[in-house]
Amino acid sequence: MPADLAVIGLGHLGLPLAQAAVTAGIETIGYDTDPRPVAELAAGRPPVDGSLSAPELRRMLSAGFRPTTDPSELGRVRTAVICAPTPLGADRALDLTAVGDAARALATRLRPRTTVVLESAVAPGTTESYLLPILEEGSGLRAGHDFPLAYSPSRLDPGNRTHGCGNTPKVIGGLTPACAEAAAAFYGRVTDKVVRARGPREAETVKLLETNFRHVNIALVNEMAALCHDLGVDLWDVIRCAETKPFGFQAFRPGPGVGGHGVPVDTVGAHRPLRLVELAGQINERMPQYVIQRCATLLNEHGKSARGARVLLLGITYKPDLADLEASPAPEIAQRLMELGASVSYHDPYVPDWRVRDLPVPRVDSLYDAAANADLTVLLQHHRTYDLQGLAVKAQLLLDTRGASPAGAAHRL
DSSP states (O other): OOEEEEEEOOSTTHHHHHHHHHHTTOOEEEEOSOHHHHHHHHTTOOOTTSSSOHHHHHHHHHTTOEEEOOGGGGGGEEEEEEOOOOOBOTTSSBOOHHHHHHHHHHHTTOOTTOEEEEOSOOOTTHIIIIIHHHHHHHHSOOBTTTBOEEEOOOOOOTTOSSOOTTTSOEEEEESSHHHHHHHHHHHTTTOSOEEEOSSHHHHHHHHHHHHHHHHHHHHHHHHHHHHHHHHTOOHHHHHHHHTTOSSSOOOOOOOSOOOSSOOOOOBSSTTOBOHHHHHHHHHHHTHHHHHHHHHHHHHHHTTOOSTTOEEEEEOOSSSTTOOOOTTOSHHHHHHHHHHTTOEEEEEOTTOSOOEETTEEOOBOSOHHHHHHHOSEEEEOSOOTTOOHHHHHHHOSSEEESSSOSOTTSSEEO
């Protein structure tokens, strides 16, 4: 059965796009080479990361969304969007294996006039130097002549209730002006505004800039957190005042580490390292160790050693009110505490089971009793369900790494 759209890759990038397309009335199939997510979605079971709720998935399925592992389905669509994951490899370059697999599956079935768009995070030049040859060789068609090819950076903010696919402007870089118009015709059906970049390389670099902007600014405020602690300055009060400036400032807040799917890319070629991004990465990667130092110091100041201390971690996901653990700093913090000899437990309303280095971490049920019994309680993620005023009263020691507790109620990062 033909469909208007094939979303290739049913992970954190592909599913939101598929949801937006289905909501806009576009006949959509979701293709993935892994049969597990396809089977789960087809059975009405949403991803465990909480990016899609069960009612939302039911509405998608009832509206005709079809998850599939059958690559022949890709030969009967008008638009194909590649949303394959591109994790960082050991050399800190983006791993394009999944993008290549998706492109090859599509290429042998690609028909003339089918619009192909890449949304995966890639280094500038990837659409033309890597994706295009695979598509042309596998299909025998010419990009920009027989089929439109474009790049559009994904702009997702999981859990954001204000900005979603529909009201977040979509940047498009087409191989040719006609390619850009073909991609714009598709995205114009799912979003309010389409922004045309000069070409694929410019659109790819938009993603690079946006992701690195976040990481560099988080690194700056993380360094400010350590400085302000040493100076006895309330950083959160500083930020509160600074963000009243109506120009030239955007507020970022420190935390125990940087999680999420948007990884910083500090090398875009063998001869062009981004030194500031590289430094920012080093600063952010040190934050879990800084949290451990603060934990040990607090325990020592209260006559306790980290060895044998009972430490309760609150909120282990990378983002509040989501179940997604992607790149969360919590595992490293838990592991380092265990190495110091601490007895670690956790509480998170979104994560029923948690393992660190293949060892199960005990989950507490009675939050206030657990905080009262723990030598140290560490807030790593501020879920809305946490009453920090009440927790501060119950806890023997509370380290708030998010600055979410009332002033004076806890020790802040």
